[in-house]
Amino acid sequence: MCNTWQSGTRTLRLVQPLDTLGRPIRDLRISVTDRCNFRCTYCMPKTVFGQDYRFMDRKELLSFEELERVARAFVELGVEKIRLTGGEPLLRKEIEQLVARLGTIGGLDLTLTTNASLLARKAEALRDAGLDRVNVSLDSLDDATFRAMNDVDFPVARVLAGIDAAAGVGLAVKVNAVVKRGVNDAGIVQMARHFRRTGHSLRFIEYMDVGATNGWRLDDVVPAGEIVERISAVFPLEPVDAAYRGEVAQRFRYRDGSGEIGVISSVTQPFCGDCTRARISAEGKLFTCLFAVRGTDLRALLRGGANDDELREAIAGVWSRRTDRYSEVRTERTSRAPRIEMSYIGG
Structure with a gap:
């Protein structure tokens, strides 16, 4: 497939890149901040090897103008969906302005992942700016369990209020729950019961070995099949059949017609072969896998004077060399390799 666009007086035509396994770029996750007001133990525990997190200075983050340039380059290379992540993206000041910028890109599915702590006050502005959907992280409906998992004593009721506010202004809602054995797996059916008939999509995610700070063990994983x-x-x-190539969740519908659930089984049933996702970290590095060891510095290109053609060519070059399929080849050696932390790459 090819895209065309104007560059000065020339009309350029670029073949959308495929990686070494024939996978196109279709999805882009952009981390807009490394900061979060939760300290979920599987993502951003309060300390890292005994030290507090060092958050980036604002100048280290890509500006909204830079993020828009990156987003447009990826769309011209085939991206159809962009998800804003963090950290907690609603902590990024005036995030709705970035949404508005990206909302001017035609034909784009624009979503945002959030812990919903600020969603009730931001939902209407995000909708007005052009956001299509929110993915809300909610790991348990049991208040004590949820407060323990977020590790900042944040109540379930305020997350549910954020979900209601988003739905109330017309945003589609997905609810994501990371399941960890012995921690919140007792509430799986409770989650299903609560979100049946609401119209919200509920997704259960196997506890993944992202980064090196969450103390991941295989024994902590509740397999998707068991869920x-x-x-x-x-x-x-x-x-339910997959809706498109690269759909992450395996979907199931209730036989009584009351909705559906999905399970994301990246540990027990890897789906690398159809992965079409690229990720931009909070400091502007391009990662081609959630479990990547290193990224490509797009911020240096942007701030070094690269034009749009050069930016596209750099991205296409990285993608065309992509070989990643970590979850399919997970071994003791690869699992011990250093990896980017979830809070920097945005999941």
Whole structure:
């Protein structure tokens, strides 16, 4: 497939790049900040090897203008969906201005992942700016469990209020729950019961070995198949075909027509072969895998005077050399390699 665009007086034509396994770029995750007001133990624990997190200075982050340039370059290379992440993206000052900038890019599915702590006050402005959907992280409906997992004593009720506010202004809502054995897996069916018939998509995510600070162990993983079995025993489920290549979640609908759930099984049933996602970290590095060791510094290109053609060419070159399939080849050697932390790459 090719895209065309104007560059000065020339009309340029670029073949959308495929990586070494024939995978196109379709999805882009942009981390707009490394800061978060939660300290979820699987993502950003309060200390890292005994030290407090060092957050980036504002000048280290890409500006909204720079982020728009990057986004447009990726769209011209085939990206159809952009998700803003963090950290907690709603902590980025005037985030709705970035949404408005990206909202001017035609044909783009624009979403944002949030812990919903600020969503009730921001939902309307985000909708007005052009946001299509929010993905809300909510790991448990049990208040004590949720407060322990976010480790800042934040109540479930305020997250649910944020979800209601988003839905109330017309934003589509997905709810994501990371499941960790012995911590919140007892509430799986409770989550399913609560979100049936709401119209919200509920996704259960296997606890992943991202970064090096969350103390991940395979024994902590609740396999996606077990999650489906637990729910189906109470609310019978049947599988749903994938809607598109690279869809991350395996989807199941309730047989009584009351909605659907999804499970993301990157540990027990890897889906690297269809991965079409690229990620921009909070400091402007391009990563081609969630479990990547190193990234490509786009900030240096942007601030070094690269024009739009040069930016596109650099991105296409990185993608065309991409070989990543970490979850399919996960070994003791690869699992011990240093990796980017979830809070910098945005999940």
